[in-house]
Amino acid sequence: MLAGAAEASPGVLTVDHAANTKFGRAMTTTTTGADIETSPPRFARAGVGAVAAVSSIALLVFLDRYGYFGDELYFLSAGRRLSFGYADQGPALPLIAHVLDSVAPGSLFVLRLPAVLATAAAIVISAQIAREFGGGRGAQLLAAGGYATSPFLLVQGGQLATNSFDIPLWVLITWLLVRWARTRDDRLLLWAAVATAFALQIKWLVPILWICVGLSVLLVGPRELLRRRFLWVGAAGAALTTIPMLVWQAGNGWPQLAMGSVIAAENDTVGGRPAFVPLALFIAGLLGGVLLLCGVWALLRWEPLRPFRFVGVTVVLTFVVFMVLGGRAYYVAGVYAVAMAAGAVWLTRDGPRRRRKIVAVPLIAASAALAGWSLPWQPERDIPPVSADDGMATLTYGRFGWPELAEETAAAYRDLTDEEREWAVVIAESYWQASALDNYPDGDLPAVYSPGRGWGYFGAPPDDATTVLYVDRYPDTARELCAHVDPVGRADARLGIPGVSRDVTIWKCVDPRQPWSTIWPSLRRL
Numbered sequence: 001m002l003a004g005a006a007e008a009s010p011g012v013l014t015v016d017h018a019a020n021t022k023f024g025r026a027m028t029t030t031t032t033g034a035d036i037e038t039s040p041p042r043f044a045r046a047g048v049g050a051v052a053a054v055s056s057i058a059l060l061v062f063l064d065r066y067g068y069f070g071d072e073l074y075f076l077s078a079g080r081r082l083s084f085g086y087a088d089q090g091p092a093l094p095l096i097a098h099v100l101d102s103v104a105p106g107s108l109f110v111l112r113l114p115a116v117l118a119t120a121a122a123i124v125i126s127a128q129i130a131r132e133f134g135g136g137r138g139a140q141l142l143a144a145g146g147y148a149t150s151p152f153l154l155v156q157g158g159q160l161a162t163n164s165f166d167i168p169l170w171v172l173i174t175w176l177l178v179r180w181a182r183t184r185d186d187r188l189l190l191w192a193a194v195a196t197a198f199a200l201q202i203k204w205l206v207p208i209l210w211i212c213v214g215l216s217v218l219l220v221g222p223r224e225l226l227r228r229r230f231l232w233v234g235a236a237g238a239a240l241t242t243i244p245m246l247v248w249q250a251g252n253g254w255p256q257l258a259m260g261s262v263i264a265a266e267n268d269t270v271g272g273r274p275a276f277v278p279l280a281l282f283i284a285g286l287l288g289g290v291l292l293l294c295g296v297w298a299l300l301r302w303e304p305l306r307p308f309r310f311v312g313v314t315v316v317l318t319f320v321v322f323m324v325l326g327g328r329a330y331y332v333a334g335v336y337a338v339a340m341a342a343g344a345v346w347l348t349r350d351g352p353r354r355r356r357k358i359v360a361v362p363l364i365a366a367s368a369a370l371a372g373w374s375l376p377w378q379p380e381r382d383i384p385p386v387s388a389d390d391g392m393a394t395l396t397y398g399r400f401g402w403p404e405l406a407e408e409t410a411a412a413y414r415d416l417t418d419e420e421r422e423w424a425v426v427i428a429e430s431y432w433q434a435s436a437l438d439n440y441p442d443g444d445l446p447a448v449y450s451p452g453r454g455w456g457y458f459g460a461p462p463d464d465a466t467t468v469l470y471v472d473r474y475p476d477t478a479r480e481l482c483a484h485v486d487p488v489g490r491a492d493a494r495l496g497i498p499g500v501s502r503d504v505t506i507w508k509c510v511d512p513r514q515p516w517s518t519i520w521p522s523l524r525r526l
Contacts, residue, residue, distance in 0.1 A: 170334025193234025
């Protein structure tokens, strides 16, 4: 028996699903492998709850540390311009940001609290996946600990970000699929569809997961998954929820489809495709990386987990697809939990217990220390400036410099003549800059625009805007747009990102060369 045994006994897996005759056809499946219990072990509620609680407390202590992250400002700005679609994301995060900021204006704690709750839920579900694999208390705690000590997954729980919700939703979907594989309860497929529908409102990545699942069951089974009526009913329902977004995308030239090449180009700053797998393992953390690798092996080769082999193939395919497409390394983080859970079950059942403890204890301790180090515990004065525009540093430095940028731009606006202010607008090169200017000055600036990412689709400046404060590091674009360009301000926050919130100039541009309505579509970029 897998559950409650130190070693698996080879034999025949017999899983009786007769109890599910109402929602899934009654059946008995016989597969060569280990004899796995139909009922999973008892859930280690206290231990897993403690892991989730400690992680949540660690996040809550530092939740309002530093300032807004650039994307958080963007979500707030997008939330003031609610729409069924956006150029680079679904409508869920802007709506959530708008509601939370309306309830508690300016509160970083309230804005980020849902991310903490989602991360805590993902930690608990990781343990539940280990339980579905037959893992006892030790395996469940190890799976929860692997997720909780991943620096990337933990840090994402401390800010409002698409990853803060998209990844836990993937964790939920994989748990429901693993549970379905054990029970054949088709109601689980409907719940997976509900989770998919929510994920689609955040990012358009979850179809990749389902494509990989479909290919996996075709390759290694259980092919009956594709014959389940509730799978396709749920898929149709999830697809229907995307219609408003698809209508918006079609009406705006399908900008979401162009994001792939943009992201691939951005990835070149951190190594591109050759660095994909090393980065993916790095962000999993020490314990998480070990569990991830062990889990993939166990799902593909370990006999007790043979009924779940399609999950291992899904994990591998997900890595391959995102690497080939040039996706970001953290796009695969949604399948970490299921692989970590499998690795935890294998590690807690293979080999002498004493040897496992000798290896596990220092690894867990080091992983917890690394996760704690990744939290924003340092006083701002002790953080050194970033030496270059380093893509890996944006998680830290993307929280600094926005008030200074807004104040310098507002000062430049106040220095304009009354006539210039009457017809003035602000254009920021970066969508993060525009979002900061939209949120910080408290009405001291005129309307803000940007050709960057989603901001480019919020609208163009009016054609009667004859004076522009253009926020950019260099004057090249401003000189292409206007006949007269002069520097009138400079933002240089110590901890800002170079060219975004540090070493940035405010340029006064007078006499546009073309109407804004004419030139704007060519300026927009993702």
